[in-house]
Amino acid sequence: MQKRHQVFISSTYTDLKEERALVTQTLMQMDCIPAGMELFPATDEEQLDFIKKVIDDCDYYLLIIGGRYGSTTEEGISYTEKEYEYAVEQTIPVIALLHETPNSISVEKSEISTEMRERLNRFRARVSTGRLVKHWKSGSDLPGQVAISIAQAISRFPRVGWIRGNNVASEDLLREINDLRKENQALKAKYELQKNIPTIEELNPADLDSNITLHGTYSANMTRQGWSANTNWREIFYLISPYLTINTSEAVIKEHLKDGIISKYRINSYKNILSDQDFQTVSVQMQILGLITINAANEHSREKLWRLTPSGESLMYKLRVIKE
Incomplete structure (x- = not known):
């Protein structure tokens, strides 16, 4: 066709x-x-x-x-x-x-x-x-x-494309069959992965008010200088959650978190870089707390997209809404 x-x-x-x-x-x-x-x-x-x-x-x-x-x-x-x-x-x-x-x-x-x-x-x-x-x-x-x-x-990466109107019915049927096949494969793969993931009770993660120290570097006097900021998980979620109401790339979220931290703690912003290891810890913690989901942009991409879960969206409103 x-x-x-x-x-x-x-x-x-x-x-x-x-x-x-x-x-x-x-x-x-x-x-x-x-x-x-x-x-x-x-x-x-x-x-x-x-x-x-x-x-x-x-x-x-x-x-x-x-x-x-x-x-x-x-x-x-x-x-x-x-x-x-x-x-x-x-x-x-x-x-x-x-x-x-x-x-x-x-x-x-x-x-x-x-x-x-x-x-x-x-x-x-x-x-x-x-x-x-x-x-x-x-x-x-x-x-x-x-x-x-x-x-x-x-x-x-086959895509839907455009076809003549008189071929639409058969094309729609083929696409629906193919979509169902892909969905079935994805569900099987997800089930196999989840069988080996420990439960929250087994992991006993830190709560939102527990402290964490973030690290990074900035440029000053022709050298890289280190910085650190003592914060907690609630504050981190407060800073990034408004950007997660739609699928947002991990790189963008990392920049928003870094900008929020260096602004609040008055850290030099020139060529500032947040520690990737610290950011990956944030990623894992937010997921295990059930506040975000992270998925690949598509099956052939390594770029990750973050988005709020229903629980995360509810918490964002509680933290962000200004009450009378």
């Missing part, structure tokens, strides 16, 4: 116009449906909401990173990275094409400020974590890389 796949093209806009045009042409030649925002690039929250609806209808998310981080929200996160976060949260397969040598890109197509270059580097590192990425040097490299990457993605 002939099927066409819709691909969302995400990138900064003005510096990558020519590259986007080449990618769009390649996708059309592959009988894919390119979905890009050339006429309405994301530059405000209202437009971003519209773009999310477009991403919802796409089968694959194609990210192109050049020499710019792009326009940012009030939180300091670029709209391109916001699009990426949303695609990951919706478990849409991501294909990432990163410029191999961003320092060689011309000045007019690069970030000038040190801060924006650092944000771009962090974004590149984040995208490269948990997935294979491809690198390009010039626009002429992109058509071949896009063709190979899309073909591999369609083969490895």
Whole structure:
């Protein structure tokens, strides 16, 4: 049955116009449906909401990173990275094409400020974590890389795609059978794992008011300096819970926790990094207390998504609601 796949093209806009045009042409030649925002690039929250609806209808998310981080929200996160976060949260397969040598890109197509270059580097590192990425040097490299990457993605991560209306009934039936098969496999795997997980009574976890010391480092006088903060599990949950009402990537939660801690305890924020070992302990503790669930973005990804359980949501309201 002939099927066409819709691909969302995400990138900064003005510096990558020519590259986007080449990618769009390649996708059309592959009988894919390119979905890009050339006429309405994301530059405000209202437009971003519209773009999310477009991403919802796409089968694959194609990210192109050049020499710019792009326009940012009030939180300091670029709209391109916001699009990426949303695609990951919706478990849409991501294909990432990163410029191999961003320092060689011309000045007019690069970030000038040190801060924006650092944000771009962090974004590149984040995208490269948990997935294979491809690198390009010039626009002429992109058509071949896009063709190979899309073909591999369609083969490895089959998606619903688009078909003619007269084939919908049979396609829906096949999809329902396939979904039931996957659900059955997932339930079997979950059952096997849970058989070996000790009960809460056996683990006897610390309660919410028990203390814990978090550690990290920051940059000062050209060296890394250590810091520590004595807090408790209730405060940690208070800081991160509002961000967990939807599926949120682990990297984002780690940043929110770090920012909340260094703000409250007045710790130097310059190039500040929270200890990953401490953060993994937070992850385990929040799960064993029944406050969050953590799942992979999709069956082929190592990126983890956090979300509140019903118990966690109830506790968040108790901690956060301002009473009369």
